[in-house]
Amino acid sequence: MTEPWVDTLLYADGLHKLYPDGHVQALNGVTFGVHAGEYVAITGPSGCGKSTLLNVIGALDRCDQGMVYFQSVPLSTYRDLARFRSLQIGFVFQSFYLLPTLTSQENVQVPMFGRGLDVRARRRKADELLEQVGMTKRARHLPVQLSVGERQRVAVARALANDPPLLLADEPTGNLDTGNAAQILDLLTTLQRDRGMTLVVVTHSPEVAARANRIISMRDGKVIESSDSAAMPANR
Amino acid sequence: MYFITFILKNLTRRPVRTALTIIGLTVALGSTIALLGISDSVSHAVKTSFERRGIDIIVTAAGKTDQLTSDFSETLVEEASKIPGVQDAEAAIVELIELTRDSGSSVPVLIQGWPAKSFGYEDLTLLSGRRLSAGDHGKAMLGTTLAENLNKKVGDTIVIQGERLEVVGIYKSFVVFENGSATLLLDDVQRMTGRVGRVTGFTIRVAKSSPDSIAEVEEVCKKIDALRDPKDPSVGLNAQTTRTYIDTVAHLKMVRGMAWMVSMIALMIGVFSMLNTMVMSVFERTQEIGILRAVGWSRGRIVSMILGEAVFLGLAAAALGTVGAIAVTYLLTLSPKVNGFIEGGVAPVVIAQGVGLTVLIALVGSAYPAFRAAKLLPTEAIRHD
Numbered sequence: 001m002t003e004p005w006v007d008t009l010l011y012a013d014g015l016h017k018l019y020p021d022g023h024v025q026a027l028n029g030v031t032f033g034v035h036a037g038e039y040v041a042i043t044g045p046s047g048c049g050k051s052t053l054l055n056v057i058g059a060l061d062r063c064d065q066g067m068v069y070f071q072s073v074p075l076s077t078y079r080d081l082a083r084f085r086s087l088q089i090g091f092v093f094q095s096f097y098l099l100p101t102l103t104s105q106e107n108v109q110v111p112m113f114g115r116g117l118d119v120r121a122r123r124r125k126a127d128e129l130l131e132q133v134g135m136t137k138r139a140r141h142l143p144v145q146l147s148v149g150e151r152q153r154v155a156v157a158r159a160l161a162n163d164p165p166l167l168l169a170d171e172p173t174g175n176l177d178t179g180n181a182a183q184i185l186d187l188l189t190t191l192q193r194d195r196g197m198t199l200v201v202v203t204h205s206p207e208v209a210a211r212a213n214r215i216i217s218m219r220d221g222k223v224i225e226s227s228d229s230a231a232m233p234a235n236r
Numbered sequence: 237m238y239f240i241t242f243i244l245k246n247l248t249r250r251p252v253r254t255a256l257t258i259i260g261l262t263v264a265l266g267s268t269i270a271l272l273g274i275s276d277s278v279s280h281a282v283k284t285s286f287e288r289r290g291i292d293i294i295v296t297a298a299g300k301t302d303q304l305t306s307d308f309s310e311t312l313v314e315e316a317s318k319i320p321g322v323q324d325a326e327a328a329i330v331e332l333i334e335l336t337r338d339s340g341s342s343v344p345v346l347i348q349g350w351p352a353k354s355f356g357y358e359d360l361t362l363l364s365g366r367r368l369s370a371g372d373h374g375k376a377m378l379g380t381t382l383a384e385n386l387n388k389k390v391g392d393t394i395v396i397q398g399e400r401l402e403v404v405g406i407y408k409s410f411v412v413f414e415n416g417s418a419t420l421l422l423d424d425v426q427r428m429t430g431r432v433g434r435v436t437g438f439t440i441r442v443a444k445s446s447p448d449s450i451a452e453v454e455e456v457c458k459k460i461d462a463l464r465d466p467k468d469p470s471v472g473l474n475a476q477t478t479r480t481y482i483d484t485v486a487h488l489k490m491v492r493g494m495a496w497m498v499s500m501i502a503l504m505i506g507v508f509s510m511l512n513t514m515v516m517s518v519f520e521r522t523q524e525i526g527i528l529r530a531v532g533w534s535r536g537r538i539v540s541m542i543l544g545e546a547v548f549l550g551l552a553a554a555a556l557g558t559v560g561a562i563a564v565t566y567l568l569t570l571s572p573k574v575n576g577f578i579e580g581g582v583a584p585v586v587i588a589q590g591v592g593l594t595v596l597i598a599l600v601g602s603a604y605p606a607f608r609a610a611k612l613l614p615t616e617a618i619r620h621d
Contacts, residue, residue, distance in 0.1 A: 060530055061615040086532020097527045097618070101245045106237045111531040119238055158531065 005069040008033040009166060009198050012057055015066035017049075017221075026052040027063060028221035036165065039192050039199045041209040044218035050202040051170055053218070057200070058089050058168045070166075086111055090159030092188075094171035096151040098143040104130060104154045105139040111161040129157040133187060149180030156187060160195075167192070169201045173208055185211060243544040250517070257513040258552045261594060264506030265557030268499040269590035270564045273582035275495035277412070277565070279488050280583070285411035286439065286478040289359055292453045293440040294481040295460055298472035304330060306436045309465045312473060313438045319459045321452055323443040326354055327435040329425045335418070336395040337386065345382060346417035347396065349425025355441075360414075365390035365405035373424055377405040379415035394418070397428045440475075453477055503597050506553075510601025514546060518605040525609050526617025535610035542606035543599055550598030554591040558582070561590070 005011030010033065017027040026049045034040050042050050055061035057068050059081045068075045070088060078084045085091075098107045108126035117125070130139050133153040143151055152172065159167055172188065173181035189211050192199040201208055209215050217225040247254045286294060295316065296306035310327055317325035329349035334342040350356050352370040360367065360377070368377055376396075378388060383406045386394065393400045401420070409415055426432050440460075444452050460475035482488065518525070525538060562582050 055615045058530075060618075061613065080534065082529065082532055082534040085530065091530050093618075097523070097530075099524055099527070101249045102237070102242070106242075109237050110242075110528065110533075113239060113242075114532075114534060114537055122237065162532070 003072075004033060005072050007035070007072075008069065009036040009038075009071060010034040010057055010200070011069040011072075012053070013067045013069065015053065015056055015063045015068070017052055017056065017061075017063045017065075025221045027056065027066075030066070030218075030221070030223055032216055032223055032226060034166075034198060034200060036198055037192075037196050038214060039189065039212045040201070040214045040216060041212035042200065042202045042216045042218060043204065043209050044224075046204075048218045049221040050218055054168050054170050054200065054202045058091060059085050060091075086115070087162055088164050088166060090161070090164040090167045092152070092155055092159050092167065092169040092172045094174040096143070096148075096155045096175070098151055098154055098158075100143055103140050103142055104135055104146070104150075104157075107143070107154055108157045108161055111158060115162065125161065126157070129160050130154070132160070132191070133157045147180070148176055149183060152176060152180070152184050153187065156184070156191070160191070163195075164197075166198045166200070169199065169203075171203055171205075172201060173203070173205055181205070181207070239540075240544070243541060243548060246517075246521075246541070247545055247548060253513060253517070254549065257509060257549050258556065260509035261506050261549060261553030261598065262556040262560060264502040264509070264597070265553050265590050265594045266560035266564065267502040268593060269557055269561035269582055269586060271495040271499050272586045272589060273561055273565050274568070275488075275492045276583050276586050278491055279482060281412040282488060283478065283482045285414065286481070288410055289356065289439075290441050291439045291478055292442040292444070293457055293460070293475050293477060294437060295440065295473050295475045296437045298461075298474045300474070304332065304436065307431065307434055308471050308473065309467065310433050310435050312463055312465055313435060315463050316438065316440065316460050316473075319456060321442055321456045323441040324355060325438055325440050326356070327351060327422060327438045328354075328356075329422060329429065329431065329436045331425065331429055331436065333396055333429070335386075336398075345396075346413060347425055348414070348417055348419045349422040350419060351422045356419075359411075360407035360409050360419075363406045363408055365403070367405055367407075368419065368421055372404065372421055374399075374401055375404045375420075376401040377407055377419045378403055379417050379419075380406055380408045381415040382418060385416075399428060450477070503593060506594070507597045507601045510546060510549070510598050511604065513549075514542065514602040514605040517545070518542060518609045522609070522612065522617050522620035525612060526614045526620065529612070529614040530618060538610045539606045542602055542609060546598040546602035546606075547595055550595040551591075553598075554594045557590065557594065558587050561587075 005013065012030055012032055015027045015030040016025070018024070019026050030049070030053055042053065044050050052061065056063045059075055075081070075084070099110065102110070105123065105126045108129055109122045112122045112125065127136070127139065130136050133156050135150060135153050135157065138146060138150055143154070146154065169188065173184055176184060185208055188199060191197060201212065203209055214226060214228050216223055297308045300306040313325050313327040316322060331347050332344045333347045335345040336342050352368060352372070357367045363380055368375060376394060378386070378394070383389065388394060388403050390403055390406060392403050394403060396418070422435070426434065440456065442453050442456050454477070457475040457477065460473050463473050465471045476484065528538060565582055
């Protein structure tokens with residue numbers, strides 16, 4: 001019998017995690033797989049464990065029980081999770097988390113340190129990514145000089161810095177107005193389609209979820225439903 | 237963007253804190269360099285006074301570590317001069333004596349008592365007047381710094397131990413503390429200090445087959461050590477090579493010890509200043525460090541970033557502290573109270589020691605916050621507000 005994580009890009013197998021207070025089960029046996037090129041939305045009410053799940057599958061946090069497989073390899077066998085995150089995963093956060101003293105171009109270069117690229121290559125790559133997200137003219141601006149929508153564009157460019165196969169986004173439109181949210185959503189779906197990336201988005205937004213190939217619904221730390229979205233065909 | 241640019245931006249974003257940390261480290265380092273510089277300057281002056289005169293051996297009473305506390309019969313100098321290999325043996329008294337200023341106040345002044353035929357006079361550059369000669373009792377030569385401090389010139393008088401002495405010459409010496417001292421004939425100093433027929437030490441030039449012949453010098457040392465005062469056989473002599481004397485002389489050891497002790501206190505303050513700054517800096521940037529970890533920075537790179545910031549702070553403090561220490565030691569040479577005991581400037585080796593220590597304390601002070609930051613879980617760090 002073939003193991004369920006074979007042929008998946010990412011597979012969460014029976015993840016359990018208690019909140020640090022020791023009483024609330026953030027993840028309670030979460031199991032699901034994501035195939036390469038998919039756009040998966042994880043939805044559910046606040047406190048249902050969506051963000052915790054994203055952190056665990058992104059190797060930002062540990063689970064108490066269960067296993068995460070990336071390209072069929074358990075994350076627990078990776079000796080250097082920082083390097084794994086650097087090369088395999090791009091993160092987009094609700095609050096952007098740009099470094100305030102760095103320009104847009106410099107923020108995009110941050111994940112490239114330690115990859116053996118010289119300074120020219122880093123700059124060139126950052127400029128290319130900023131062009132892709134439509135931020136070329138704002139490359140020399142500090143985050144404080146950008147609108148919230150522009151900040152999220154820079155954050156998306158930063159997430160793509162090392163060309164990761166998987167992009168994890170935690171409420172990427174949560175801090176944006178309707179217009180900016182639509183633009184960021186367009187950007188993410190375009191990048192996912194054009195680059196063939198896998199996109200996993202945690203969201204409350206029906207608009208964001210509606211664009212996904214698949215919607216995973218969570219409640220009380222469990223997956224209660226995993227259904228294909230009618231909006232887009234799965235890109236498997 | 238270079239990694240170094242990133243580090244510098246972290247420092248310049250909080251200019252007041254960075255400046256205050258640099259000032260704290262600068263004071264610690266400046267004090268250290270100045271103190272060690274002064275200690276080194278005194279040692280260097282003493283060493284120069286012997287080496288440039290070609291002195292190979294310094295003799296003091298056995299059990300006494302320097303000339304200021306030594307005392308023995310002058311006849312032992314004559315005995316030593318008869319030892320084969322001894323080219324010159326020259327008796328001296330070195331003493332700190334109260335000199336009365338015209339205002340009536342007293343200052344301690346280093347007095348050298350030399351015989352009229354001493355080879356030491358050959359190294360004094362006369363700025364005015366003449367050198368002492370046989371029969372010049374009640375007369376004195378003044379070092380240029382002392383003459384300036386007392387505002388004395390040739391023909392004036394000075395008062396030492398209540399005795400009036402005529403100034404016959406003003407000299408400049410390559411030995412910095414000799415410029416702050418007075419030189420009298422040996423028998424005048426013997427009389428004034430109640431040491432008739434006695435000396436505090438003597439110096440020897442050895443007739444060597446080559447300038448570096450240590451064996452011949454040590455052979456003479458052994459023979460001098462064996463000499464005994466016939467009137468008081470319990471009094472022996474301690475003959476040391478110039479280098480050994482400098483290393484063991486009690487006052488210099490005390491100066492060096494004090495300099496290091498005070499420096500260590502200053503440096504400890506520097507470590508805690510650094511620790512405080514870096515702990516606060518890391519605490520305030522916890523979320524940022526979490527972001528860096530999330531985007532793939534290794535623990536090692538986080539540690540490098542924080543230690544790099546510390547090294548920059550240390551180097552900035554080192555530059556300012558060195559300039560400050562040189563300025564302070566120069567200003568000290570102008571002070572009458574210092575009386576020419578030190579020379580301006582700081583030896584490069586002392587500066588190198590100070591800079592090395594500053595970078596070290598910067599690293600020590602930032603090691604804990606650096607490793608603490610590196611151990612943070614990215615999610616915990618990102619949640620920190």
